[in-house]
Amino acid sequence: MITLKNLYKKFDDQYVLNDLNMTLEKGKCNVVIGQSGSGKTVLMKSIVGLLEIDSGEILYDERNFTRMGKKERQLLRKEMGMLFQGGALFDSLTVEENVMFPLNMFTSDNYSSKLKRVDFCLERVGLRGVNQLMTAELSGGMRKRAAIARAIALSPRYLFCDEPNSGLDPRTAIRIDNLISEITREYDITTLVNSHDMNSVLEIGDKVIYIYQGCQCWEGTKEEVLHTDNEALNNFVFATRMAQQIKDI
Amino acid sequence: MLKALSNIGRYLVMLRAVFSKPEKFSIYYRQTIREMEDHGLGSIGIVAIVSFFVGAAITIQTDFNIENPLLPRYIIGVTVRDSLLLEFSSTMVGLVIAGKSGSSIASQIGMMRVTEQIDALEVMGINAAAYLMQPKLIALVIFLPILCALSVALGLLGGYLVCLVGDVVPVSDYIYGIQYVFYPYYLAYAMLKSAVYAFIITTVAGYYGYHVSGGALEVGRSSTQAFVLNCILILMANLVITNLILH
Ligand SMILES: Nc1ncnc2c1ncn2[C@@H]1O[C@H](COP(=O)(O)OP(=O)(O)OP(=O)(O)O)[C@@H](O)[C@H]1O
Numbered sequence: 308m309i310t311l312k313n314l315y316k317k318f319d320d321q322y323v324l325n326d327l328n329m330t331l332e333k334g335k336c337n338v339v340i341g342q343s344g345s346g347k348t349v350l351m352k353s354i355v356g357l358l359e360i361d362s363g364e365i366l367y368d369e370r371n372f373t374r375m376g377k378k379e380r381q382l383l384r385k386e387m388g389m390l391f392q393g394g395a396l397f398d399s400l401t402v403e404e405n406v407m408f409p410l411n412m413f414t415s416d417n418y419s420s421k422l423k424r425v426d427f428c429l430e431r432v433g434l435r436g437v438n439q440l441m442t443a444e445l446s447g448g449m450r451k452r453a454a455i456a457r458a459i460a461l462s463p464r465y466l467f468c469d470e471p472n473s474g475l476d477p478r479t480a481i482r483i484d485n486l487i488s489e490i491t492r493e494y495d496i497t498t499l500v501n502s503h504d505m506n507s508v509l510e511i512g513d514k515v516i517y518i519y520q521g522c523q524c525w526e527g528t529k530e531e532v533l534h535t536d537n538e539a540l541n542n543f544v545f546a547t548r549m550a551q552q553i554k555d556i
Numbered sequence: 557m558l559k560a561l562s563n564i565g566r567y568l569v570m571l572r573a574v575f576s577k578p579e580k581f582s583i584y585y586r587q588t589i590r591e592m593e594d595h596g597l598g599s600i601g602i603v604a605i606v607s608f609f610v611g612a613a614i615t616i617q618t619d620f621n622i623e624n625p626l627l628p629r630y631i632i633g634v635t636v637r638d639s640l641l642l643e644f645s646s647t648m649v650g651l652v653i654a655g656k657s658g659s660s661i662a663s664q665i666g667m668m669r670v671t672e673q674i675d676a677l678e679v680m681g682i683n684a685a686a687y688l689m690q691p692k693l694i695a696l697v698i699f700l701p702i703l704c705a706l707s708v709a710l711g712l713l714g715g716y717l718v719c720l721v722g723d724v725v726p727v728s729d730y731i732y733g734i735q736y737v738f739y740p741y742y743l744a745y746a747m748l749k750s751a752v753y754a755f756i757i758t759t760v761a762g763y764y765g766y767h768v769s770g771g772a773l774e775v776g777r778s779s780t781q782a783f784v785l786n787c788i789l790i791l792m793a794n795l796v797i798t799n800l801i802l803h
């Protein structure tokens with residue numbers, strides 16, 4: 308469980324996160340939705356500490372991340388896995404080396420057991436026979452999946468996914484969504500997913516949080532998303548004409 | 557002025573991170589070996605070519621400039637050797653490597669920054685500055701002095717071949733000259749300078765790459781800036797060290 312208390316973050320006098328309070332629950336997919344530029348990525352990067360927040364508190368299962376020193380943070384980060392919006396695979400390494408990288412860094416297993424773990428993770432995300440390819444040789448969807456494999460290699464307790472299915476075809480997108488959701492339940496981890504894709508929200512959003520211009524505007528489940536009277540959220544959810552017409556029927 | 561100060565501050569902060577203890581020695585070790593291959597062995601070719609031709613040219617020019625019949629001919633060998641040792645080799649190799657390795661370090665790290673690979677390292681709990689720069693730093697600080705010594709040798713060889721084929725100095729005089737009153741201390745001095753240059757090149761290039769924000773355009777720009785600053789700093793360091801040690 309991750310708890311955020313009164314989070315503020317500004318860039319040059321412009322507040323991007325404005326008094327955010329939320330609880331990300333364990334064993335569930337917590338989905339943050341919002342328009343492009345609403346601060347989803349900034350929020351995720353603040354939670355993992357890539358961006359320093361201006362004020363507020365971030366608690367990882369009662370451990371206060373905001374007050375930790377560098378060493379403690381590094382220790383805690385071994386429990387985190389993160390999927391970046393662009394994948395962020397190491398482009399000088401092969402797929403296999405990418406997934407093995409955290410294992411090499413933080414375990415002292417021998418090569419064959421590490422390889423077994425790598426194969427397991429790649430299998431889990433549905434990538435087979437690409438071990439020796441360079442990351443540049445993968446398609447966008449494969450890159451995302453390889454990045455997920457790397458993120459789960461060390462069995463994290465906290466998983467962060469920044470738009471895991473942007474730029475993918477609907478079928479692949481749903482596969483990735485389901486994958487994240489399955490992993491979350493299977494290992495009982497706390498997962499935070501950023502998305503602006505309503506399909507995936509309805510697919511996996513155990514808990515849905517809508518942020519609008521850096522403020523937390525609405526919170527609920529995927530069932531409730533469709534029946535809210537929050538105007539901003541309605542405009543977001545039923546953005547397309549098709550959705551609007553279906554709703555009117 | 558304020559900007560320069562804040563840059564220096566950030567540079568020092570980065571240096572402290574670079575010098576922290578590795579997460580895992582075996583990985584850093586392997587990476588260091590790889591960097592030595594890339595930036596050390598991979599530069600032998602260019603260093604050899606440049607040194608060979610510069611050595612040849614210096615020999616011809618020195619001969620051209622010292623035409624005093626009162627001076628013994630072997631003095632040309634001595635002059636060529638000492639200019640290579642004291643000045644040309646270390647500085648030349650420094651500038652060549654600043655162009656070759658410095659730019660590549662700045663753009664590699666810069667590209668990793670803009671594609672969030674550095675963020676990915678940080679989130680894993682890895683000290684990205686140390687992981688990326690420490691192996692390069694060690695590899696270059698070890699290898700640049702070696703390249704410098706090699707450059708001296710090949711420069712002398714260039715001079716030798718010019719004497720052999722051209723009508724410059726008799727070969728025997730040249731050979732005598734390059735052995736005449738040789739201070740091994742000069743070689744140590746040249747190699748020490750190279751090690752300092754290696755430190756400058758790696759950390760400045762790393763700094764520029766590490767602090768890029770933007771895209772491909774900014775990465776390109778920062779690698780150019782790193783090269784320009786590296787050249788200036790190498791020449792300044794040359795002046796300072798020469799003044800400190802030889803005076
Ligand atoms: N490093 C930065 N410096 C200054 N402003 C920034 C920085 N990073 C983000 N911002 C600003 O913060 C706001 C939120 O950006 P963010 O990347 O979080 O949006 P997002 O919700 O993730 O959008 P998208 O769905 O398009 O990814 C934007 O207005 C952006 O301009």
Ligand SMILES: [Mg+2]
Nearest residue numbers: 347348392469
């Ligand atoms: Mg984003």
